[in-house]
Amino acid sequence: MILVVKRLLSFILLLTLLIKPESVTAQLLGSAKTAVEEPAKTPEDSLGRRTPQGTVNGFIKAIGDQNYLRASQYFVLSKRSYRKTAERIRIAKTFQLLLDQGGNFSPSSIISNKELGRIDDDLSTGVDLVGNISTDKTAIQLYLENQSDDSQPALWLFSAETIEAIMAADIKGEKTFLDRILPNILIEKKLGNVPIGHWAVVVVMTVVCYLLSRFLIFLFVFLIQKLWRNAASEKGTAIIEAFTLPVQMYLTVIVFVALTQRMGISIIVRQRFSIIIITIGILAFLILLWRMTDFVTMFTRSRMNRRGRISAVSAILFLSRATKVAIVFIGIIAILGIIGVDVTAGLAALGIGGIALALGAQKTIENFVGSVSLIADQPLRVGDYCRVDDIKGTVESIGMRSTTLRTAGRTIVTIPNGQLSASKIENFAHRDRFILNPIFNFRLDTTPDQIRYLLVELRSLLYAHPSVLNFPTPNVRFTSITTDALKIEINAYIEAANFDISQEAQEDILLRMIDVIEKSGASLAYPSQTLYVARETPLSNEKSEAVSETVKKWKENNELQVPKFDPKRIEELKGTIKYPDDGSFKPEEDYNL
Structure with a gap:
């Protein structure tokens, strides 16, 4: 049985080789790997001169080790100078002495660590400024130049201009001031290649x-x-x-x-x-x-x-x-x-x-920005009575996330500041005046002279009342005749510190207007659609005749203040009404007692 199985497997393998030999060979020997070309890596420079930072660090390390021959390999030198070992060492020592006397390199982390160098300065591409030397007689800018082209790896060296300036520098002495005053023992013993x-x-x-x-x-x-x-x-x-x-x-x-x-x-x-x-x-x-x-x-x-x-x-x-x-x-x-x-x-x-x-945190940021805008613009403050959209209430607090209003029903409404800053806010606390706008409807049987009398007396009342502003001028007009009434509309402004005081003044003005209407003999009209059963108050003929006589005298003396009031008469009327009226409670007088 085993022999039969072996022969069957051998036959299948032979058949497969005949049909597709290359495929089976690949399966038996392993699939061939696709060759991937890897980018050629830039060969490392043993002196670390591929970047400006590497050049400066390598140069400092070389002079610290007093390996001046190696330090000279960071310079751009002419072929003649390069062949002279003594000349190269002399240049490196001179460079070190100048740096010790008054030279500075930029901090290592600031110097570019890229092969292209710095590209955000005003220098041309391939040139970096890495320091300077400033002594009494010498001022040298220390430049590095990339000596290779685009097809070769970068090679940063101190520029030929810098090296020529160093070679031409006037050195005061072989030692610095510190080396001249320090004892030899402190100079000979070194720590980190430094005395x-x-x-x-x-x-x-x-x-x-x-x-x-x-x-x-x-x-x-x-x-x-x-x-x-x-x-x-x-x-x-x-x-x-x-x-x-x-x-x-x-x-x-x-x-x-x-x-x-x-x-x-x-x-x-x-x-x-x-x-x-x-x-x-x-x-x-x-x-x-x-x-x-x-x-x-x-x-x-x-x-x-x-x-x-x-x-x-x-x-x-x-x-x-x-x-x-x-x-x-x-x-x-x-x-x-x-x-x-x-x-x-x-x-x-x-x-x-x-x-x-x-x-x-979009909503949180939105609410914070809204609170900042509320604080900056100040459309409302704590204690202000205002309306936000369809909500009326007194501002109780303005927080970083939300603002709370207490309504007339004594409930608390919390509004996110982001929504509040985007809403229409009507602030009643900032009003400098309060409008007075009653509309009186008189019966259709009111006489024209009664209307004239009412126009004059109501205007006189407004001009004379101390709480009514004369600018803009109070306006009392006979505006229309409807199917059920004669309309007189009043527009004036009350000067008051707050809403409560304005209500007190408005109450007094309306009561005085009712007195004027009663004195004229006219009556206010009821809406025509209202049905009522009552004895109708008869018109006062005596009052009507008295009003007609008054209007007649005004006409005879050219004193009818319709349609305009005489400015002199306005000045005479100003402040003639005593407000509050006699008999009213006057807290200031009680306090003075």
Whole structure:
């Protein structure tokens, strides 16, 4: 049985080879892998000259090891100079001496770490400025040039112009000031390829610069307090305290850089301290921003409290905290960038996360922006009576997320600030005057003379009442004759401090108008569709005759104040009505008692 199975398998294999041999061969031997051409990698340079940063770091390391022959390989040299070993060593030593006497390199993290170099400066492509040398007789800009074309890997070297300037420089002596005054033992013993005396001087100079800057700041603050009158005030003290520490840190750094450069401390030490110096500068700036934020917050809070804008305080505190968070975030990014950490990927991730967070907190952000706009525009304040869309109520609180209104039914309505800022807000608390607009309907049997009398007396009443504004001019007009009444419409404005006082004045004016209507003998008309059963009050013939006689005298004397009032008569009427009337409660008189 086993033999039969073996022969059957052999037959199937032979048949398969005959039908498609290449396929079976591929299956038996393994499928052939597709050849993928990998991009050729740029060969590494043993001296690290592929980028400007690598060139500067490699050069500093070479002179630190006192390997001047290797250091000369970072220069653009002529063929003649390159063949002379002594000449190359002399140039490298001269370069180091000039750097020690008054040269500076940019911090390593600021120098470009890309093969293309910096492309955001004003220099041509393939040229980067990495430092300078400034002594009494020498001023040299230190440029790096990419010596390769596009078809070859980058090779950054100190430019021929820079090297020629170094070769032509006038060197005062073979040693720097610091090397001349330090004992030999402190020069011969080295730490990190730098004389130990240089490290000791750096430590001493740090303490000296700190004490010197502190003394200068104390003297400066003393002079300000003597010359500035408001220096002792709360605001002046806060401003001085905000600037004292950051300015002292800046001054310490400036003095340290100036003194260490003039004393001839090794460029190796100063280059290592450059990152620390820039970090201190960034920290000083961040501390200044932090303290100025505290000062602005304190000043704004006190100002809002004096104005009674309590709702704005919470927004101010929130903005202050948000500003401080932004200061910390920007400071961390800046310091990481100075140290040399690539924060591009982190910023991209934070950007994506920020977008996701913004989408998730869209309503919260909308309400916050709405609260800021409410505080800035002030369409309403706490205690104002207003109408928002179809809701009327008194504003009880304005928060960061929502605003609450208490309605006439004593219920609380909460409106999100985002919705509130987009709504139509009618604020009744900001009215400077209150409209008086009654419409009187008189019976159709009212005589024309009675209408004339009413027009004159009602206008006289408005002109004479002290609570009615004469500008715009009060308007009393016989407007229309309808099927059931004769209409007289009144338009005037009452000057009052609030709604309650305006209601008191309006009440008095309406009562006096009723007295005028009663005196004229006219009667108010009922709506025609109203049915009532009552004894009709007969018209007073005596009053009608008296009114007609009064109007007749006005006409005879040319004193009928229709359709316009005589300005002189208006002046005579102003303030002639006693308000409040006799017999009314007068709280001010009772208080005086």
